[in-house]
Amino acid sequence: MNRKKKPLSHPDVEKRLVDAGVQPTAQRIAICGYILGEADHPTAEEIKKWADRHFPKMSRATVYNTVKTLVDAGILQEFKFPHSDAAVYDSNTDIHYHFLDEKTGELHDVQPESVDLSVKLKEGFKVKGIQILLRGTKK
Amino acid sequence: MNRKKKPLSHPDVEKRLVDAGVQPTAQRIAICGYILGEADHPTAEEIKKWADRHFPKMSRATVYNTVKTLVDAGILQEFKFPHSDAAVYDSNTDIHYHFLDEKTGELHDVQPESVDLSVKLKEGFKVKGIQILLRGTKK
């Protein structure tokens, strides 16, 4: 796992949603609480499986709708990586990079402070964003 | 476009295939010649469209089979980027990075010399590969 997370109370999650301008429906509170407080880079499928265990009834469409809502609201960030077709959702909305453990498939956040990067491109290229995936193994 | 390419003669392409241990079938020569000599980061679909115009008859399956063969043979590199679900094929098989022009969707190769990078991760992380996508605009 990436770093320890603290479970969030439903009221805390609800506040987060309202603050972000999102209607705090039961489904959204559940999913958002799961991702913010417990999950580590879950895919939609993992969220769906979690919901099947912890929520009375939730369709896959609602999972997708919800994560899209949360991403649009700035609560989550969505990432796609080359090693998998499935998008992952990250509660870390700051700029950061990732390390993929090729043995386990686990993703680890990499803080920008850990990376020293300077890019000098030819005239005319204006860089507005950088995505970095480090691949390797973690012992 | 990324950089100028020179069209390759069919015999040259055939030699490249044979050297790489790949049977030089008509389909493979055609596709390989297109990617090495003309195309710029084409997707399977773009290759298929090109084939529909320049080759008597080729199925999508053959396009996929062929690029897989060429990748396995070390003639091409396959990349997947977050902005599109479709894989792209790159005749540059050296280590390099990419710049995505967000206006046009065009991909540009970025030579490693253009990027100065040092990564210091916590104990236990061993980095074996790095993928970088720069996003921005090119005038």
Add this chain to the structure above:
DNA sequence: ATATTTGCAAAGCCTTTGCAGGGGA
């Protein structure tokens, strides 16, 4: 009442696979 959200089913995009037929070494 009015706008928003949920959820089912169907479709869409990209890719892979199974298998029969065909062609090259």
Add this chain to the structure above:
DNA sequence: TCCCCTGCAAAGGCTTTGCAAATAT
């Protein structure tokens, strides 16, 4: 001959969409 290659069609994984029913403000 024998093996590899081609290609059709079907399936598979992930995600989106259309639309009706349910829910929130």
